[in-house]
Amino acid sequence: MKKHFILLMIFGGLSLLTISCDDDDDVTINTEAGTLSGGPFNFVIDGNPDMVDGITQSGEMRGSNSSFVITDDAGNILGLPPTMTDLEGVNFDDAGPGICLIWYIRYEDGLMGLEPGENANDLSGNYDLSNSITVNRDGLNGGMIDGGPFTFIIDGEADMVSGISLDDTEVNGPNTTWVITDDENNILGLPPTLADVEGVNFDGAGGGICLIWHMSFGTDLMGAEVGNNVSDLTGSYGLSNSIMVTRGTAGMLDGGPFNFDIDGSPDMVSGITVSDNFDLANTSYVITDDQGVILGLPPTMADLEGVNFDDAGTGVCLIWRITYSEGLTGLEAGENAANLQGTFSLSNSITVNRN
Template sequence: MKKSIWGLLVLSVLLFACESDDDTQAAVVPNAGMITGGPFTFIVDGNPDNVSGIQTDPDATGTNRSFVITDDQGVILGLPPTTADLENVDFDGAGAGVCLIWYLRFEDGLQGAEVGQNANDLQGDFDLSNSITVTRNAAPNAGTLSGGPFDFCVDGTPDMVSGITTDPAATGTNRTFVITDDQGVILGLPPDMAALEGVDFDGAGPGVCLIWYLRFEDDLVGAEPGMNANDLQGTFSLSNSITVTRNQPQAGMISGGPFEFIIDGNPDFVSGITLDGNATGSNSTWVITDDSLNILGLPPTLADVETVDFDGAGVGVCLIWYLRFEDGLQGAAVGENAADLEGCFSLSNSITVSRVSE
């Protein structure tokens, strides 16, 4: 009898130990813990982009494990089972957007852990870690810049551009306008449209400026006044350029005369008039006025001036001028007054032609 009681006691202890083990196993709760590393930012440019340095929590628990890659809405894009598999994922191939990397610990019977499903809908005994962000930026594309071209007259009056528009499809984390000379030397970097429209191009003197739009990432080097836009380095895109022409016509000095003719019925022509060689301006003409600046004639060349018969004008005083000007000049017509010219122009000094009676 004693032996039977002892056997039953041993059996009871063994059964209790087994039941205790079962209870302990059932009490295990998956815990993915915290994962560290990143965040990561890549440029979608056709070159492979892989993450590295991600660490899982050494205290994480759960029978099964996997990494989970989702989009920013939780849709599952991939389930790399190990860190090595995770580091082989090429995020460049996913195009522009945001991915999230999670660590998953779970027990058998998990449902919903499939590509195309949503991690928010997982069912079963599991735990998801915090997420690490992988931002995939589109390669910078400045697109097409519209507006202009602009022609200004350097005359002491402020000249600002307006009506320029950037491409709504332009991409790139950072942006700025770039103003260069016609050789690409950077003159200014207005950060936005308001700053660009506040630039006074009159102050730059005569010449040609180019306006560009720049989209770029944080690794850009060389975007500084005095540097050349052709030497920019990093991840960037420059748009087309818009030309700003700053005109400053200079008629210079004319020499010769003064002339004095007798009105006697014989033709009287001027000769020996010369230019100083420093004249500038897209267009040119000679202007003959009376002493009140009323325009009497507009001979286009010096040869034409030398064919004018001043005897036919009768007694009085004429003035000969040289005019350099840009398109759009108003008031340069016989019968108008040279004092009322409007536009971008320059009149030289005048040479006097006196016509006296016999």
């Protein structure tokens, strides 16, 4: 291999071009891709077009062919815009969250591997890549919310949440709202602000579980409507973690009233049904006298139906169902149900007359 130095007259001056050739006079040009300046670029994937601009090129550039190269951060080739104009027409919002790298390449005929889906690290031939410019494509982020969980009893009195806070340091997106769903992610409400969330009366929702979320979303979001499911959302959005709101109710008892004769023969209730209940951590049936004094606490319906009311003598009993959270006090035989303290719900009562 022999190297030859050729003096070229360029714009009135001299330039020294180095080429290499072998004894058969085959010439290999030393390709140069120069330097890219501009960026880095930071975009939010929100359905709005995101294009780069202001990128400039400098330095020596040599090679018969050229192109811009867009890769991911692992070098996988995503696109090959041939000119700066084409590069500035690329919508990076379509690529989803992640990192792109923009390069410039100069190369000679015969280069292999320069195709989308290939990796730039596997290029083979005579080429040179410039430095890269980073394009950060950040996904939408609903942030982190703190507070709760909340446990309410459905008793006809208003139940509102309070003390919820939003860490907005990670919130990312042009639009935000709060979202209230059930435990199957069906959308129940879309209060726009935290003040609106704190104005929601969860007692009106009946028994069950609600989840409170914070959402950031783009202009292309569709499906964010009451009655839809979060899984129906399309477009750009990001949800925070959720806070649980449990709405407990002991439900409704149906059956009876029962009328027994105290005659030495066993008298048991049967056919009682429960509806519209949503249990908290604990449940039980409660038998009281007509003054509310607790006579017994059969834990299950089977236990309730095993109670022999003939043994209680004459009088009136009331059967209730209770659901409650840990920490309830006063739920003991001999105490009065009117003095219960804690989070609990009592159903309606069924009367048992013992004649």
